Amino acid sequence: MTQPARAQEPGTTCTIHPGNEGAGVVRRTVLPGGLRIITETMPTVRSAAFGVWAGVGSRDEAPADAGASHYLEHVLFKGTRRRSALEISSAIDAVGGDLNAFTAKEYTCYYARVLDADLPLAADVVSDMVSASVNRPEDVEAERGVILEEIHMRDDDPGDLIHDEFSLALYGDAPLGRPILGTVESINALDRDRIHAYYREHYVPHNLVVAVAGNIDHDQVVRLVEQAFDGHLEGGERPKAPRIDGSPLPITPDVRVVDKDTEQAHVVLGGIGVSRTDDRRFALGVLNAALGGGMSSRLFQEIREKRGLAYSVYSYTSQYADTGVFGVYAGCQPGKVDEVLSICRDEVASAAERGITDEELERGKGQLRGAMVLGLEDTGSRMSRIGKSELVYESLLPVDEVLARIEAVTPDDIRAVAQDVLAAPQALTVIGPFGDRDFTL
Amino acid sequence: MTQPARAQEPGTTCTIHPGNEGAGVVRRTVLPGGLRIITETMPTVRSAAFGVWAGVGSRDEAPADAGASHYLEHVLFKGTRRRSALEISSAIDAVGGDLNAFTAKEYTCYYARVLDADLPLAADVVSDMVSASVNRPEDVEAERGVILEEIHMRDDDPGDLIHDEFSLALYGDAPLGRPILGTVESINALDRDRIHAYYREHYVPHNLVVAVAGNIDHDQVVRLVEQAFDGHLEGGERPKAPRIDGSPLPITPDVRVVDKDTEQAHVVLGGIGVSRTDDRRFALGVLNAALGGGMSSRLFQEIREKRGLAYSVYSYTSQYADTGVFGVYAGCQPGKVDEVLSICRDEVASAAERGITDEELERGKGQLRGAMVLGLEDTGSRMSRIGKSELVYESLLPVDEVLARIEAVTPDDIRAVAQDVLAAPQALTVIGPFGDRDFTL
Numbered sequence A, B: 001m002t003q004p005a006r007a008q009e010p011g012t013t014c015t016i017h018p019g020n021e022g023a024g025v026v027r028r029t030v031l032p033g034g035l036r037i038i039t040e041t042m043p044t045v046r047s048a049a050f051g052v053w054a055g056v057g058s059r060d061e062a063p064a065d066a067g068a069s070h071y072l073e074h075v076l077f078k079g080t081r082r083r084s085a086l087e088i089s090s091a092i093d094a095v096g097g098d099l100n101a102f103t104a105k106e107y108t109c110y111y112a113r114v115l116d117a118d119l120p121l122a123a124d125v126v127s128d129m130v131s132a133s134v135n136r137p138e139d140v141e142a143e144r145g146v147i148l149e150e151i152h153m154r155d156d157d158p159g160d161l162i163h164d165e166f167s168l169a170l171y172g173d174a175p176l177g178r179p180i181l182g183t184v185e186s187i188n189a190l191d192r193d194r195i196h197a198y199y200r201e202h203y204v205p206h207n208l209v210v211a212v213a214g215n216i217d218h219d220q221v222v223r224l225v226e227q228a229f230d231g232h233l234e235g236g237e238r239p240k241a242p243r244i245d246g247s248p249l250p251i252t253p254d255v256r257v258v259d260k261d262t263e264q265a266h267v268v269l270g271g272i273g274v275s276r277t278d279d280r281r282f283a284l285g286v287l288n289a290a291l292g293g294g295m296s297s298r299l300f301q302e303i304r305e306k307r308g309l310a311y312s313v314y315s316y317t318s319q320y321a322d323t324g325v326f327g328v329y330a331g332c333q334p335g336k337v338d339e340v341l342s343i344c345r346d347e348v349a350s351a352a353e354r355g356i357t358d359e360e361l362e363r364g365k366g367q368l369r370g371a372m373v374l375g376l377e378d379t380g381s382r383m384s385r386i387g388k389s390e391l392v393y394e395s396l397l398p399v400d401e402v403l404a405r406i407e408a409v410t411p412d413d414i415r416a417v418a419q420d421v422l423a424a425p426q427a428l429t430v431i432g433p434f435g436d437r438d439f440t441l
Helices: A070-075 A084-094 A116-131 A137-157 A158-171 A186-190 A194-203 A216-228 A282-291 A299-304 A333-353 A357-373 A379-392 A398-408 A411-423 B067-075 B084-093 B116-131 B137-158 B156-171 B184-189 B194-201 B218-227 B283-290 B298-306 B334-354 B360-375 B380-391 B401-407 B411-422
Strands: A014-017 A026-030 A036-041 A047-054 A098-103 A108-115 A207-216 A255-259 A265-272 A310-319 A322-333 A426-434 B012-017 B026-030 B035-040 B047-054 B098-103 B108-115 B206-216 B257-261 B266-273 B312-320 B325-332 B426-432
Touching: A014 A194, A026 A216, A036 A116, A036 A216, A036 A379, A036 B312, A047 A116, A070 A098, A070 A108, A070 A137, A070 A194, A070 B360, A070 B426, A084 A098, A084 A116, A084 B298, A084 B360, A108 A116, A108 A379, A108 B360, A116 A207, A116 A216, A137 A158, A137 A186, A137 A194, A137 B156, A137 B298, A137 B312, A137 B325, A158 A255, A158 A265, A158 A322, A158 A426, A158 B137, A207 A216, A207 A379, A207 B156, A265 A333, A282 A299, A282 A310, A282 A322, A282 A333, A282 A357, A282 A398, A282 A411, A299 A310, A299 A322, A299 B084, A299 B137, A310 B137, A322 A333, A322 B137, A333 A357, A333 A411, A333 A426, A357 A398, A357 A411, A398 B035, B035 B218, B047 B116, B047 B380, B067 B098, B067 B108, B067 B137, B067 B194, B084 B098, B084 B116, B098 B116, B108 B116, B108 B380, B116 B206, B116 B218, B137 B156, B137 B184, B137 B194, B156 B257, B156 B266, B156 B325, B156 B426, B206 B218, B206 B380, B266 B334, B266 B411, B283 B298, B283 B312, B283 B325, B283 B334, B283 B360, B283 B401, B283 B411, B298 B312, B298 B325, B298 B334, B325 B334, B334 B426, B360 B401, B360 B411
Parallel strands: A036 A207, A255 A426, B035 B206, B257 B426
Antiparallel strands: A014 A026, A026 A036, A047 A108, A047 A207, A098 A108, A265 A322, A265 A426, A310 A322, B012 B026, B026 B035, B047 B108, B047 B206, B098 B108, B266 B325, B266 B426, B312 B325
C-alpha cells in the first residue's frame, strides 16, 4: 500500500507509482484546503477521463434524508453560477464527450470522458457542477418528477428490483439496507433547503477527490482544477475517519417475498461477505468465480448449461467499508423456482463444505487476473480505480500487488472463506406471481 | 470506399488502409474457399478482440424458422467435435477473457476479447465453435428452455419489449418486423434437424468474416484461422448478392397498444429512416443528435429537463441494408402519456418543418465526431467496425472519410432529410395500464 493522503503534507505533490516509460505514472497532489487530485498517465491513448468523487452515498443518509445523495446528484446537473443545465450538457455534447454520474452506497461520482484536447473543457464543466451548484428551488422541483420516474422504472424491472429488495432482506432498515434511490415517500418529503444543506455539508474539499486518467499531464490537471474550483477550495469540516475504521453492522437475515405478476421468478440467495479491506477478499473473489462468476462456473453449468432452467444465473460479491455481500441470482419459470433454489442451496453448501477443485482454483485465478488487466485498458476504468481507491482507502494497491495477492490464494484460504461466508446465515428474496406463498431458507 | 472483397482474387492478401506508424493498418485476406479475414493493428494495447461474423440474422428466417438464427447462436456454445460446452467456456474463463455472441436482424457475431498472448487460444476456440459445432439433439433441447427464459425476461422488461413491439408496428409481419428471439410458439416448434440444416446452410466460408483488432500480426492471424478452421474452409454456396442491392420493404405503419400492469407508460413514436448506404445517413445522424441524441437535445430538454416528465427519453436511428428506422422513446407516468406524446409530436413536426439551428448543427457534428473517435479506442469496437463493414458493405469507409462526411453536412441536407423522414407516416407503440384505450398517431 502507498502512503495515505492523510500523511501527505497539504500543498505538496508526490509520485505514488513510478510507472514504466511514462505510462502508468500515478501522482497525487493535496491542495492546502484538503482537495486531493490523483492522476494516471496513459500516453498511448488520445482521450482522457476526468472524474470528481464525493465521499457521500446512501449509507450516510438519516432516515428522513433517504435518497438525498442520489437526488443531489441529479440536481448538480441543473446549473451553476456560471452555467445553465443546457450550457452544461451542450458543452460536453459539442465535443462528443460522455458526461454522466452515479451514486452508490458509499460515494458519488461525476465524470466526463473526452478527447485529450478537450480536457480543459471537461475539467471546467465537471468541477463547476460539483463546486458551484446553485440548487434552485424550481430545479429541485422539476427533478423530483425525474427521480420518481427512475423509481418507477426500477419497479417495472424485476431483475433490478430484486437487488434492492435483497439489501432490505439482508441489512433491514440499517442505512446499507435502504435503496439508493430512496422511496416515493422520502423523495416527496425532501425539499430544496434540505438538499442544499446536504450539498453544503458533504461537498467540501476534504471530502472530494479529483481523479483523471488518459493522455494527460499532472501539473496541467492541477492548474485546471485550481482555476475551475476557484473560490471553493477552502472550508468545510474534515470528515470523520474513513469508513474502513467502522464497526460491523447489525445484520438481520430474512426471507422477503414480493408478489408480482411477472413471467419469470427472480431469486437472490446470499449473506454477508467480506469488507473491502479484508484480506480474505482475494480468496472470496476466486471462490465466486468458481461458484457463479462465469460460463464455466458450477451454477451456470448446473442451472443453465445442463438443465436449461435459466437464461441469467450468476453469483457476485460487493464490498463496503466494514461489511460485504455474497449473493446468488437466478431468473426462471415460476414453476421451476423450487428446483432452481434447491440447486443454488446445494452448490453453496457443497462449496462451504468441500471448497473447490485445484482446477477451479487455477481457472478462478486466471479469470480474475485476466479480467483485471483487460479491464484497465480504457481511461474510464483507470480513472475509477484511482479515484475510488483514493476516496475509500486513502491509498492505492498497485496492479502488480493485486495480481500477486490473487496468485497467492491457497486451497486453505478458499476453504476458510467458504466456511466463513457460505456456511453463515443466509437471506432469501423472491419476486414473482407467488401470492402469499411462504419460502424458507 | 475501398476495393470490395468480391473484386479481390481468392488466395490473396491486400492492404486496405496503410495506417500510421504501424497503427491502424487494415489488411484483408480472402482464402481460396471464400472465407474473409480482416485485421486492424493497435500496437499500443496489450489485448486483442477476435470475432467471427456470419451473414445471417432474423430477417433471413422464413416464418416457420422465426428465432432460428438466435437459437443457433446459443447452440454453438454447446460443443464441437473437439470440445464440450464446459471446455469452451473454461478455456476462455481461465485466461480472464470475455467470450460472447449476439444475433441481430442481418448478422450474428461470436467474439472473444483476451490478452494479446492468448490470441492463439481465442482464435482456436471461437473458430472451432463456429466451424465444427455438433448441435447434439439433447443440447438443442436444453437450450430451448434457456431461450424461452430469455423471451420471458424480455417480456418482463417493458423498456426492452417496447422496441420489439414497435418493429411489429412499423414492419408488420415482414421479416424485419419479427423479434430476433422468435416467439414461444416458434421456438417450441424448432427441432434439431431444422437448426442443424440452418447451420449447414448459412455457416459456410463465403458467408463468414473473421475480424481481429488489437496487438496482432495479420499473417499470424491467417495461420491461426487456417489451422482452427481445418477441414471447414471449403464448400457451401456463395450467398446471393449482399442485401445492399435489395429493394425496399413494404411498410405498414400502425398503432399498437399493449395493455400491461406497469408503473410507467412506455412509448415509441417513429417511422422509416434511411438505409446504411444512403448518403443521407450522416445528415440524419446530426438531426438525431439535435432532436434526441444527448442531454442537450430538444426532447431531453423539453421532457426531462424543463418538465421532469421522464427519466429516460431519447431518439435513435437504426440502419439496415435497404431501409432504416428513426424513433423517439420515452417512459413516463401513465397519466402523463398524452402530454409526453404531444411534446414528441410537436418536436418531430417542428424539426420536419424548420430543421435545426446553426448552433445545433455544429453541436451535432461535434457530437458525432467525438463519439466516433472516442468509440474506437478499444479492441472490441475496432473489431466490430471492420467485421461488420466487411460483412454488410464488403468494404470499409476509412474513419477520416466518415469524419469528412459528417463535417460536410449542410443546413439544406438537414432540412431535406428532416422532410423525408420526419414528415413521413409514423407508427406508434404504447405499453402501459391502458386497458382497451385507443391512441392515435
